[in-house]
Amino acid sequence: MxxxxxxxxxxxxxxxxxxxxxxxxxxxxxxxxxxxxxxxxxxxxxxxxxxxxxxxxxxxxxxxxxxxxxxxxxxxxxxxxxxxxxxxxxxxxxxxxxxxxxxxxxxxxxxxxxxxxxxxxxxxxxxxxxxxxxxxxxxxxxxxxxxxxxxxxxxxxxxxxxxxxxxxxxxxxxxxxxxxxxxxxxxxxxxxxxxxxxxxxxxxxxxxxxxxxREGYKNKLLSYEKEKLNAFQAELKQWPSYSSTIGLKESLNRITKEANGKVATARKWYIPFLHDQEREARDKAKVDLAYAEEARMLIMQWEHQPVFYVDNDPQRPEVSPLLSAVHAKLDERLSIVNEQLERLRTYxxxxxxxxxxxxxxxxxxxxxxxxxxxxxxxxxxxxxxxx
Known part of the structure; x- marks a missing residue:
């Protein structure tokens, strides 16, 4: 024993x-x-x-x-x-x-x-x-x-x-x-x-x-962020051709109002899979808010900068150094998002x-x-x- x-x-x-x-x-x-x-x-x-x-x-x-x-x-x-x-x-x-x-x-x-x-x-x-x-x-x-x-x-x-x-x-x-x-x-x-x-x-x-x-859910949010980044870059290319920023600001205010409404009415607790659609709508709204806030701050800086034209042609405005820097920043973030999406898809x-x-x-x-x-x-x- x-x-x-x-x-x-x-x-x-x-x-x-x-x-x-x-x-x-x-x-x-x-x-x-x-x-x-x-x-x-x-x-x-x-x-x-x-x-x-x-x-x-x-x-x-x-x-x-x-x-x-x-x-x-x-x-x-x-x-x-x-x-x-x-x-x-x-x-x-x-x-x-x-x-x-x-x-x-x-x-x-x-x-x-x-x-x-x-x-x-x-x-x-x-x-x-x-x-x-x-x-x-x-x-x-x-x-x-x-x-x-x-x-x-x-x-x-x-x-x-x-x-x-x-x-x-x-x-x-x-x-x-x-x-x-x-x-x-x-x-x-x-x-x-x-x-x-x-x-x-x-x-x-x-x-x-x-x-x-839960990687499938993460994939959806990253894909949406990629769409916003591409859309933001496309919009920035149009900014130098605008004669006024009023319409741009109104558009951002509308996006902000809609996104705030979705976030404010979202439930506090989510049951995974059962409430994924509701949670996805809230999280996408948060991405919209972040985009709108960044765009609004950028406009405040950009509209106070002088505009230069190629060969003094008013139809060919040059891209400001500020917008060029933002483009580079967006490219870097887009590269990271693409890498994460590729990893989720193939790892x-x-x-x-x-x-x-x-x-x-x-x-x-x-x-x-x-x-x-x-x-x-x-x-x-x-x-x-x-x-």
């Missing part, structure tokens, strides 16, 4: 430690910390983590966990370099793991999956030497390395964004994220003693999944061949890690390893 309780205790402690290792590595706000580090920050934070883990669990455990985390993150970095994407150095956080940031966004989900897959794959390779060493020495420490390495990387393969598994399966379908959320929810419901970290991962996963299914689009490769690699890695985790757990039970 005592041995069984000890094994159960070992398993629970191993699980709780492992599932927290990569939490903050998935928090976007934590990436800001990397701006203050150079490569030396990796060694410094690695040393700090080593000391903290040693204080809490002993030097052997500390060396094993820091080594496993380091190789995992190096897998991400190597994969990113193979795709030509620059990264920051790894930054270690005790009881959390390590994180890196990408200095540019992947061009598509397939590229992101490649980068994500590099971590768990390197994680698998990291503990394979321990299998051979244990075979010859039967030292319990190497059983711990096998179990912990397999569990660490297998957990990170859960199909929940922003874990690596969620980023990998997004190539297949981001709808799979919902399955991962159900798995996490089930663990929390049927295992009340699970680490609170699971709850935060679930929360982040829900927001990520929700943002994905998750992949060929069947790519999907099959990703699925095969994902399932194969998950199976291998599961087998090693079972094997490592069996060895630990034989030796009753205390974590």
């Amino acid at each position: 005592k041995g069984s309780a000890l094994v159960s205790k070992n398993r629970n402690r191993s699980f709780l430690v492992a599932i927290g290792l990569f939490l903050l590595s998935k928090f976007k706000w934590a990436i800001a910390l990397l701006k203050f580090t150079k490569f030396g920050g990796t060694l410094l934070t690695m040393g700090a983590s080593l000391g903290v883990y040693a204080w809490a669990y002993g030097w052997k455990f500390a060396a094993a966990i820091v080594y496993l985390i380091f190789v995992h993150e190096m897998g991400h970095i190597i994969a990113a370099k193979r795709k030509g994407i620059a990264t920051s150095p790894a930054f270690f956080i005790p009881f959390v793991g390590a994180l890196i940031s990408l200095k540019e966004q992947p061009r598509d989900a397939a590229t992101e999956a490649y980068l994500a897959y590099g971590g768990p794959l390197a994680g698998l390779i990291s503990f394979l030497p321990a299998v051979g060493i244990y075979y010859f020495t039967e030292e319990p420490f190497w059983a711990l390395v096998i179990f912990l390495g397999a569990l660490l990387n297998l957990f990170n393969l859960l199909p929940v964004s922003p874990l690596d598994g969620g980023r990998i399966v997004s190539v297949l379908s981001s709808k799979i994220w919902f399955i991962g959320l159900l798995i996490l929810a089930g663990i929390l419901i049927f295992s009340p003693s699970s680490s609170p970290i699971l709850f935060f991962i679930l929360l982040i996963g829900v927001f990520t999944w929700w943002g994905r299914i 998750y689009v992949s060929t069947p061949a790519v999907k099959w490769k990703v699925l095969t690699a994902y399932v194969a890695l998950a199976i291998v890690l599961s087998l090693f985790m079972i094997y490592g757990q069996h060895l630990m039970e034989l030796h009753q390893v205390d974590l």
Whole structure:
């Protein structure tokens, strides 16, 4: 009975430690910390983590966990370099793991999956030497390395964004994220003693999944903004030919009045999908208001500037430097909007061949890690390893 309780205790402690290792590595706000580090920050934070883990669990455990985390993150970095994407150095956080940031966004989900897959794959390779060493020495420490390495990387393969598994399966379908959320929810419901970290991962996963299914709505608003930007640019080209701004101001006042009416009468709370049309009308009205306000302020500046004509021909007014600067600003914003629309349209689009490769690699890695985790757990039970 005592041995069984000890094994159960070992398993629970191993699980709780492992599932927290990569939490903050998935928090976007934590990436800001990397701006203050150079490569030396990796060694410094690695040393700090080593000391903290040693204080809490002993030097052997500390060396094993820091080594496993380091190789995992190096897998991400190597994969990113193979795709030509620059990264920051790894930054270690005790009881959390390590994180890196990408200095540019992947061009598509397939590229992101490649980068994500590099971590768990390197994680698998990291503990394979321990299998051979244990075979010859039967030292319990190497059983711990096998179990912990397999569990660490297998957990990170859960199909929940922003874990690596969620980023990998997004190539297949981001709808799979919902399955991962159900798995996490089930663990929390049927295992009340699970680490609170699971709850935060679930929360982040829900927001990520929700943002994905609401991309259609975002696409509509961006498309409308693109229409307004194009219309605004076309209007600006006509301004120099106007003999008076009265008609222009009246038009802007009418737009402002109509938009204010839509915003004022809009409901305060919206049920997603059910009230999308009403919310879309309100949000478009806000875009109209922003456009009208910018145009009104521009008119106030422009109408006080002198008008010059090409070859002194009153039928050929020159475009003022003020309007030229506004055109450039609108072009820049239009470029950003077009880029966002293109990303929404194509980011998750992949060929069947790519999907099959990703699925095969994902399932194969998950199976291998599961087998090693079972094997490592069996060895630990034989030796009753205390974590």
